[in-house]
Amino acid sequence: MIGTKFSRRALLGSALAAPFIRGAAAQGEPYVLGSVFPQSGPNAEYGPVFTSGVQLALQHIEQDRLLQRPIRYISEDSQALPQQGVIAMTKLVNVDKAHWTFAAFTSVSKAIAPIGDRAKTVMINGGAVGPDLSGLSPYFWNVIPLAHLETRTLLPYLVGQGKKRFALVYVDDPLGDAILKELGEQLPKAGGELVGSFSIPRDAQQFGPVAARVRQVRPDAVYIASFGAQQAQIIKGLRNNGVSQQLCSYSAMNLESIRTLPEANGMTFTVQKVDYAGGDALTRRFAEDYKKAHNREPTVYNANYYNGCRLFGLLAQELEKTNTPVNGDTLRAALLRVRKFPLVGGTGEFDDAGNMMAAIEVVQWNNGSLTKLV
Amino acid sequence: MIAYFANLATLVAIFGILAVTLNFMVGYAGIFSVAHAVFFGLGAYAGAQIALTVAPDPLLACGVAALIAGVLSLCLALPALRVRGEYFVAASLGLQMVALTLFSEVKSLTGGIGGLTNIPRPRVFGVEVGVLPLALIALGLLLWAIHAMANGSFGRTLKAIRDAESAAEALGKPVAVAKALAVAFACAGAGVAGALFALHMSFVNVESFTLDQSVLVMAMVIVGGTGTLFGPLVGAVLLLSLPSALSFLTFIPPTEVGSVQQIIYGLAMTLLMVFRPAGLLGDQNKGKSHQ
Amino acid sequence: MLFVQLLLGGVQNGALYALTAAGFALIFGATKVFHVAHGSAFTLAGYVFLYGWTHNWNSALSSLAAVAVAVAFGIGMERLVYRPIQRHEGSFFTVFVAAFGVSIVVQNLVGVFAGRGFASIDTPLSNASEVLPELFLADVFWVAIIVALVMFVALTLFLSRTNAGVGLRALAQNPDLLRAYGLSSSRLSMLAFALGSALVAPAAILTAMTTGLNEAVGNHVMLLSMASTIVGGVGSLRGAALAGLLLGVAESVVLVFLETQWASAASFLVLFGFILFKPSGMFGAAVAR
Structure with a gap:
């Protein structure tokens, strides 16, 4: 841990x-x-x-x-x-x-x-x-666009898909704190609920115990607020330990190491719109x-x-x-x-x-x- | 370039303070702590809070920092009185890891990973002063104090404890008091370094007080030579200027710079120990200095 | 159920810690070297297995390669770093700094060659399924426990039934006596490093499957091995292994009572408490101050 x-x-x-x-x-x-x-x-x-x-x-x-x-x-x-x-x-x-x-x-x-x-x-x-x-x-x-714009797009969409209960796994730093605050305020407005939040140190690597705690709050969706190598570890840790619910996050998931991770299949997140072609x-x-x-x-x-x-x-x-x-x-x-x-x-x-x-x-x-x- | 070197010199002076105070514990009292960064951190947070909430007065900041670090050094003195050698190292390691979690979590005082920002520049009697002269003065005073103590009766008591604790106790030396005082002095010194660090960087967060940092300071002491007055300073200069010097090697691809620096730094540490195990200024023939 | 879940998760991790801790304790007990680079052997073993896996080697071959690299690393450290320093009568801390330097080098070399960041082995073994309501266990749980048990039985047999094993134990007790009987303490130290390092390989391989690897993965392992050695009582392999298990369980079970961010401090609080109140550890002899 x-x-x-x-x-x-x-x-x-x-x-x-x-x-x-x-x-x-x-x-x-x-x-x-x-x-x-x-x-x-x-x-x-x-x-x-x-x-x-x-x-x-x-x-x-x-x-x-x-x-x-x-x-x-x-x-x-x-x-x-x-x-x-x-x-x-x-x-x-x-x-x-x-x-x-x-x-x-x-x-x-x-x-x-x-x-x-x-x-x-x-x-x-x-x-x-x-x-x-x-x-x-x-x-x-x-x-x-900063994360509050991202969550305000993501949350109504997911709530609309029937995901009402959200759990948050967030890294213990200014970004994580900000997302925690954002979910706490925005979820009720969108008709959802933040049922559990789990803070993790930046260099934590084992997420089995966290997964057990996440399962306990019976979420419909789990929001992950981390970045870099840890994101992949969280996703694998949750998925391997019985968290089968919808995973969601913000634009930091737009990364090669996540794309190639089998456990990340179905991960829903927000990015800004760019039409390259x-x-x-x-x-x-x-x-x-x-x-x-x-x-x-x-x-x-x-x-x-x-x-x-x-x-x-x-x-x-x-x-x-x-x-x-x-x-x-x-x-x-x-x-x-x-x-x-x-x-x-x-x-x-x-x-x-x-x-x-x-x-x-x-x-x-x-x-x-x-x-x-x- | 002048600003660059002034910055480096200030850091060297601050880490010099850390290294000479740790050396006082290691070299004279035989207490091998890998938790020096904890007291550096306590001093930094104390100094930063004083500058942010009371006044950016460096003397006040350093004084409070020294006091807090000195008092809390009891956490370190306690195991030092019970065990020694590897056991104490492990205890200090435990303290380091627990303190790190506390630093990250007590956000109202430390700001967590986000840290404390916008710490004002130090002012003495309303005049803004640089941290470099302050750090040099503190370093000079501490060196003088250590020199005086090492050659006085306190120093002799400590060395007696270091070399044969039971014998020292049998001779009626106040072992527990001497050890606790040595730890308190060294940790208060680290606190002063912390306060100066906070004023210099205008920013502190938990990442400056990790086990890494403790080991870095320890490496400075060992590389320079334990139990010598100036060895730790040499170690500080060497280990701090090494990465800066390496950064001028422009042929390394930008994405590998960090790793290459780390590799050279690690190799230097190992090779120095293999070929000069008593440190650069230490007496190679005398060899080991404790146990 | 949360408690049982966390307990079992802790046991799974603890079994792996027990292996690495026993390796550390074996080396420390026999040679008095505080092998801070122990975690590097773990990292190397894990990445070698990963390399084999991604290149479609047979998994037995990959495991063997992992063990071989860990052993080679341990012996290399003993020959090239520790022995020259001890010849100079370098102090305990000289060894500490030198070993720390090596662990920095290994971590960054792995980063350069294997890529930085997360790498894991994708296997159904680590995928948990619901065995009881609310209780998820992966097959790797059983694998970890069986592997740990087998290794310990083998190690115990080796230490008690073979000449070299008895020699190792004697080295821990009284090196001078050993020399008097004409046994080579130099060869026995190498054996201690080889065996101790080999013990990390299975733990590293299982970690690659469960939590995944990154170049800094060895640091935590090293700290826990060291803590377990102290908590278990220096000189006691059984103590180190049990302490490793205990710390693994503590890290996990503490989440029943505390918020997730405090887990990391738990095992070190245990360590700190042991040193303050029972410095001899669970199975150790009394400590001379």
């Missing part, structure tokens, strides 16, 4: 400075973009997924000659841990003087937001969905180039970070037109002035807090492929 986090070196995170793009046409001091993604540890599966979205957008910005100045991209490792994230973000802000940063994971985002806020550096989240990420800082923007030219180009580079279909995460990076290109282009210096304040002013941007998945519109609005759909894993339910 434990987990012991052991040799994940608790102190200095990795810091990799890799000059990524230096365009021949672009002149002058480069813009510095940095990311704080998990590149090692149990959530390392996400790092390359997020990074590839950023990298494709950088290529497209370069190809389109969107900007006059070149871009330097720096990837830092957060290990999905707040402390590592703080160290990485401190380096990006103080040493690299980053103009624009990418964050992921609710707990990491909450920890680094004060640093970016103090330095007035824009932080873009395209992966974490904790509802309290909205309005964390004037410079913290979300290009992903029938969408606009930008979306199709993204999907085609992504497939060319990685030999597989892009996921929403790829699209989100592509959008997050493209947003920088569009805003900086605005500022370059008027010879305005590019910094957190001018970027924010430009965001609030323009509001609507052509992005993958259609036009992205931002509210005052810097949250992008998006449509949500309910999907289900069926023998290794996603079926759209609503």
